[in-house]
Structure formats: C-alpha cells, structure tokens
Amino acid sequence: MMGGRSRAAAIGLLTPMIAGLAMALSPVFNVSNSFAVAPFPLTPLGSVLVIQARGLRKVFRRPRRVEGPFGAVRTLLSRQVVETVAVQDVSFDIDEGELVGYLGPNGAGKSTTVKMLTGVLTPTSGEVIVRGVVPWRDRTLNARAIGVVFGQRTQLWWDLPLIESLRLIGALYDVPQAQFGRSLGRMRDLLGLDDFLDTPVRQLSLGQRMRGDLAAAMLYEPSILYLDEPTVGLDVLAKAAVRDFIAETNRAGRTTVLLTTHDLDDVTALCRRIILIDHGRVLFDGTIERLIASYGAERHVIVTLAEPGREIPGGLRLEDGRYRFTLGAQEGVPALLASLGASHAIRDLTVAEPELEDVIKRIYAG
Amino acid sequence: MKAADKGMMRLALRITYAYRASVITTAGLLVVEVFLLRMIWTSVYDGRSSVDGLSLDVLIVYLTLVNLQMFLMTTPIAQHIHSRIRTGIVFFDFVRPIGYPRQMLGIQAGTTIGQATLLLPAIPAAFLAGAISGPAGTAAAFAYALSLLLGYGIAVLLAMLLGMAAFWTTEISGIATFYRFVSQFFAGTMIPLTFFSGPLRTLADVLPFRYLGYVPTAIYLGVTDGDEIPKALAGQATWVAVLAGLFWLTWRRAQRRLVVQGG
Numbered sequence: 001m002m003g004g005r006s007r008a009a010a011i012g013l014l015t016p017m018i019a020g021l022a023m024a025l026s027p028v029f030n031v032s033n034s035f036a037v038a039p040f041p042l043t044p045l046g047s048v049l050v051i052q053a054r055g056l057r058k059v060f061r062r063p064r065r066v067e068g069p070f071g072a073v074r075t076l077l078s079r080q081v082v083e084t085v086a087v088q089d090v091s092f093d094i095d096e097g098e099l100v101g102y103l104g105p106n107g108a109g110k111s112t113t114v115k116m117l118t119g120v121l122t123p124t125s126g127e128v129i130v131r132g133v134v135p136w137r138d139r140t141l142n143a144r145a146i147g148v149v150f151g152q153r154t155q156l157w158w159d160l161p162l163i164e165s166l167r168l169i170g171a172l173y174d175v176p177q178a179q180f181g182r183s184l185g186r187m188r189d190l191l192g193l194d195d196f197l198d199t200p201v202r203q204l205s206l207g208q209r210m211r212g213d214l215a216a217a218m219l220y221e222p223s224i225l226y227l228d229e230p231t232v233g234l235d236v237l238a239k240a241a242v243r244d245f246i247a248e249t250n251r252a253g254r255t256t257v258l259l260t261t262h263d264l265d266d267v268t269a270l271c272r273r274i275i276l277i278d279h280g281r282v283l284f285d286g287t288i289e290r291l292i293a294s295y296g297a298e299r300h301v302i303v304t305l306a307e308p309g310r311e312i313p314g315g316l317r318l319e320d321g322r323y324r325f326t327l328g329a330q331e332g333v334p335a336l337l338a339s340l341g342a343s344h345a346i347r348d349l350t351v352a353e354p355e356l357e358d359v360i361k362r363i364y365a366g
Numbered sequence: 367m368k369a370a371d372k373g374m375m376r377l378a379l380r381i382t383y384a385y386r387a388s389v390i391t392t393a394g395l396l397v398v399e400v401f402l403l404r405m406i407w408t409s410v411y412d413g414r415s416s417v418d419g420l421s422l423d424v425l426i427v428y429l430t431l432v433n434l435q436m437f438l439m440t441t442p443i444a445q446h447i448h449s450r451i452r453t454g455i456v457f458f459d460f461v462r463p464i465g466y467p468r469q470m471l472g473i474q475a476g477t478t479i480g481q482a483t484l485l486l487p488a489i490p491a492a493f494l495a496g497a498i499s500g501p502a503g504t505a506a507a508f509a510y511a512l513s514l515l516l517g518y519g520i521a522v523l524l525a526m527l528l529g530m531a532a533f534w535t536t537e538i539s540g541i542a543t544f545y546r547f548v549s550q551f552f553a554g555t556m557i558p559l560t561f562f563s564g565p566l567r568t569l570a571d572v573l574p575f576r577y578l579g580y581v582p583t584a585i586y587l588g589v590t591d592g593d594e595i596p597k598a599l600a601g602q603a604t605w606v607a608v609l610a611g612l613f614w615l616t617w618r619r620a621q622r623r624l625v626v627q628g629g
Contacts, residue, residue, distance in 0.1 A: 060625065119461070120457050121626065139465075142461075144463045148457075153455055155458040157381070167373070167376075168373045168376070168377050171373025171376075172370045172462055173370075174368070174370065174463075200384075
C-alpha cells in the first residue's frame, strides 16, 4: 500500500484534472465514496455488480447431546458433533442500486447468508465478493461500505441516549464533523428522531428503536444496506415509516438494499426483484410478476347463477350458492364464460388474481 | 489516537456514569473500604504492634493501596465479550471499520478513566486517615508507576484472553467468577504474599497475578528495592509479551470460530 500522505498529495494534484471526467463516469466508478475499493466487474448493460455470491455454504457444528444418566456431563465430554447445514448452496448477483427482497421461511438460511455477506461469518465453502472485496477476509474494509439493521437486535448502546450511539458511529466511521451534522439532520427529518434523540435506548419503543437503528446504519452513507426483518413487530404506522425510509434511501443515493422480511407487504411495496430460498438453496430469483406467473398461475373465478342449485361440471359449489372455478396458466376467463354461458344464465362473476402470499404459501408448503 | 478510539473511550466513560446511583455508591464504598480494612486488621492484631515481623501500620498501608489499585485494574472486557456473544450483538462489533481487539482496548481505557475518577474521594480519605503514606522514595515512585502500568497491561491481556474463551464456550460466567477470586487472592489483596508458605507460595510465584497487586505495591513501600526492582519489572514485561503473543494466536483462531446467536 502507498503511504497515506503521498497518496493524499497525489490525489490532491490530480483531483481538479480528473474531476470532470469522474463526474461523467460516476455511475460506473463510485467517485463520491472515498472508501471505494478495488474495481469491480461490469455487467453487460453497464450496471455495476456489487454483490456476488457463488456456491455459498455454511455448516455449523456443535457437540452431540447425550441422553440418559449424567447426560449433561457426558455431552460435555463427548467428542461427537452434530452438523447443521444452514446454507446449502446459494448463488446470486446483485447490481448497484437494486432493492432485492431475500425471502424464505424461518430457518431457510437467510440470516446466515446475510452474516456471510457482511463478512462476520466465514463460509464453509463457496465465495462472496462485495465491491471487489472478500468480506470475511477484509472485514474492516468491507465494513465501511455496508450498513446493517437487524430487527431482532440492536446496534445501539442500551444504557445511553440515542445520540451517544450515533456520535460513536460517526467517530468509528471517520465521518467529518460537517458531514455528520448534515447526515444527522437528514435522518432527523426522514425518521423523526427529534422526540427521542436524548432518550436512553432502553426506554425507546420498538418503533423508535428501529428508526434509531436505521439512522445508525445509514449515518456514514454506506453504499450497501442489509436489512434483516426491519419491520418485525412494528405497528402499521411505524412499518410505513420504515418502508418510506428504505424506499427513499434506495432512490436518493443509489444505495443497494438487500431486504430480508416475512412481511410480504414490505416486498410488494419495495422490491422489484426477489430471491426466494428454502433449505439453504435458491428456489427462485426474479421479479414478483414472474414468480406469480410461474408458481401461482392459478386464478379463481367465482360465479353467481340466475338459477342456483344445479351441479356444474368443473365448478365447486360454495356454501353461499356460488360456484368456484379454478383456471390453470393457459386457460382464459373468456373460454370459461363461453362454455358456461351456453348452458346457464350468469348473474355475477368475480376473478381473483393470485396474490404473492398465496404463491409464497404454496412454495413454503412444498 | 484516532477519532474511533476516542469514540470508544468516551462511550465506555459514559457507560460508567450512566447510572448515577451506582456511581455514588461505588465511590462511597471505596471510602468505606479504606476504614473497614483498618478496623478489621486492628482487631486481628489485637494490641500487638507486629506479627511475623510485619507491623500493623505497614500492613494497613499495603492492603489499602493494593485494594484501591486492584479496583483500578478491574476490567469489563471479559464480561463485555461474553454478553455480546451470548446475545449475538457481537455481530455489530464485527462489522466495524476498526478491529475487535482495538474496540476492546478503547472500552477498557474509557472504563479505567471512569474508575479512576471514582477513586478521587477514597485516595485523599486514605491519606488523611493515615491508611496510605508517601512512596519509599523518588526512584520507588517512578518504578511504582511503571510497575503499575505493566501490571495493568497484564490484567487487561488476561481479561481479553478470558473473553476469547466465550468464542468457544459461549458461556464463561462460571470461569469468570473463579478467575476473579483466584486473581484477587494471588494478587495479595486479602493477605500479603509474604504470609504465604510452601506450595501456596510457589503457586503465587508462578502465577502472573502477584504482578497486578503485590509486586507494584511492594515497590511503592520500599519492600522491594535496589536490584530487585529491575528484576520485578522485567518479570512483568515478560508476562506482557507472553500474554500478548498468546492473545494474538487465540484471536486469530477465534475469528474463524465465531457463531452469531439468533436468526
């Protein structure tokens, strides 16, 4: 590595000369970010690949529990281990500025994947490259480029007022005073922090704490934001505030967001693309529309007849006297109407489009 | 020192002061301890002016000094690492742009500054009550300062190593309680090590804990003097080097071992 001072001097001389060029290239080279690291590969369309996961696998080992007399002591002395495969084989690419929903049932391996992407856990095999860096090998370098929020735990210091945690984070990430002031001002506006900035974190409501955590994660303006269930346990208004903040962060700063959630309203409100995993493998990677089209192609048509009471082939008679028809991917509503209309008088009809929730339910159920 | 280190120190200082009642109680108890030690040992000596060649006055000064000193060396690190691993919050320590050991050192330094301020009422009280007297001489004072610093280094490194155990076992509170008792005892905070004999004395000499309490205090009092002083300091420096090396090796393995609890 070059000496810090000589490199700074060289940059000082070159800056005015290349500034114009850099502005033109800024979507490609993240010039505004002083923590920019090694060049990363470009995808054909000119978008920048920021997260690359290849064949990720994580196996946890723990001592096998011994049952029977003195089980606890025998467990302690046993050399046998149980292996749990948390992540089997996960691969995906995420481009700069994307907002991706990372979904899967409990225990599917979502959090473990996030922990590997952030560099905290070392993969058992496979590789991750985030902005040209292998996260677990270069933890501190990777740290500057990422922000993380876990809904289930907080990075704020329990005993101290919220502002103290934010100050510490400003100091840890070398945020200059002026930028800290600007950034904090923005967070106060977007997240309404003013009411509880001086309140000890242990006294905050869950919604306030989550807003504090979002502020902490974005204060130093990282280019990637990992969100692990950020809306868990929040009320409707707090959820909306969190969603607005995520959408705004993604829109304003080209921040790439990977969002893990069980709340499908989060997904439909925010994500253009989803990656669905189960048992540690990727089941689906694409847009919500494509997911519904390929997994949830079934639609229901509910029909009310002028003369109820008769059996109709293919129609399920509901308790209220209406009939339900289930259409496959290739079957159209007009065809059904034509054949039905030929023999019955139809009074009313509704078509229920498949919802993301139905699709996800079916996939989770296997 | 960078902004990040100052930030960690400031944080630890704030945490020390977060609970007002606890701050006042601790500072008050340290004053009480000074007088309690005198009362207990005066009654133990029961009118005799010296036991085994150790005068009551010297014993009281020794015990007062060694106990206040040990308070300064209390370290939150092992407890801190343990609780963050147990709850999974350690995750956030690993996504910081400065390394984990450096964060721990910042927390340690801030805590020590906070604890030093808690000693402010106790030290003058001890001088006024005659429970501490001045150092044996100028040379002794300088040697004491250096010895205290090295002892502090040993205490911190031991705590960091103890904290590392949590990366393997998750739970260390049992070991930590045992460690606290053993380290206090073999540092000589209850009885001076000169009263130890036989295998107990051998054990005390082999373990590093005497370097936290007895050794610096003996320099201060002039019990250790002349050629003995450099020997004592060299012994401390050796422990610092050995423990630092051991910590480095352990830390390298601990990073790979990390399990973050909870989904």
